[in-house]
Amino acid sequence: MTRILLVEDDETLQVAVRYNLERAGYEVTVAGDGETALETASTLRPDAVILDIMLPGLDGFEVCRRLRAQSAVPILILTARDDEFNRVLGLELGADDYLTKPFSMRELVARVKALLRRRELLARELAGEPSASDVLTLGPLRIDFAARRVWRETREVTLKPREFELLAYLARHRDRVCRSEELLRAVWGYETFGDYRTLAVHIHGLREKLEDDPRHPRLIETVRGVGYRLTTSHLKPSRC
Template identity: 75%
Template sequence: MPTVLLVEDDETLRQTLRYTLERAGYQVDVVADGTEALRRVQTNAPDLVILDVMLPGLDGFEVCRVLRRSSTVPILMLTARDDEVDRVLGLELGADDYVTKPFSMRELVARVKALLRRREMLAAELRPTEGEAERIVFGPLVIDVAARRVWRDGQEVALKPREFDLLAYLVRHRGRVCSAEQLLRAVWGYHGYGDTRTLAVHIHGLREKLEADPRHPQLIETVRGVGYRVNADFASATPARS
């Protein structure tokens, strides 16, 4: 039974969410503040964290920032405002997904299922196949699939968990156009609940970290109206970063 750590200071919502998640088949651990949330992640190692942005003491953004220093646990953030700045900030800090209050319990459970399902599937998909090296060398990039580490021009690049998953998937399908729906399904596990803004933020993060000039990307190309493609010629036509 997967374990979900629910971090929410509103008691009514906390109890409603706990009841809903337990009925959906999850074991739920609940806390009401950010400091206790960090401690529970260390001691209980949950399979997923549902994290409210507005918390007493450490807010959800800071909790997410601290967690991402040492943990790859999937994080689903709850934001009280339909504010793009809040959503983007959470994703940039390393959250895997978000829902905006008020939300339907059905959608929340669907997103939880998607994140947990994708975590299991990615472990299998990104495992090197028979005869395949554990490291993918692609021009100036070296991707260590097993260790989940990336280097560019010999310098290690710190990627967030979902950024790594997205990069590995795109590079393994280099030269092919991957639609937004395909990427959301493959990397996030969505089936009808995907948010293309989530994908766009992670693409932007990869470009900022890996492109010689993020404004004119040579690695991850946008195919307007369709999705994204890793340039198959990147391996032979890419200058070193300054």
């Protein structure tokens, strides 16, 4: 059975979330604080983590950072703060998605299903045999799809799990515009909902790591009102 770690100190919300997830067929383990969450995650090895930001002691941001440093487990953060700073900070620390309280249980379950679906698809991809097509060179950029590694010239670039999947999709569909809705479905698994800010934060992260001048991107272009395009026409061959 798929294991979900729920990190939430509000007992009423604990009960409601656990009930709805168990109805959906998941096994749920609850932790009420950050330290317990980290200890539980190391032994349970959950398939996904639902993480509240406002926790006693170690807050959710620090828990997210530590979890991401040791695992690629999908992380959905919950926050009562409906401000952009906290949403963006959670995503930059490695969370895959977020929900702002109050939220509907139906949407929570749908987002968990989307995260797990992406995890399953990734596992299937990695189970395949590597081939020459698993490595793509675009000018100074080299992407190893099977190993999930990226280099710019001779320097390896460390990407978060969703950043890599986003880059991989754009690279495989290079030189054409990928609509924002298409990217959300392909990378996050959203069907009928999605937060464009989540996508924008990950695009920003890629530009910071891959562009010569992130403020004036030439590799990953924004097509206003539509989406994004990874452009290769101006790329020069690697000097390595």
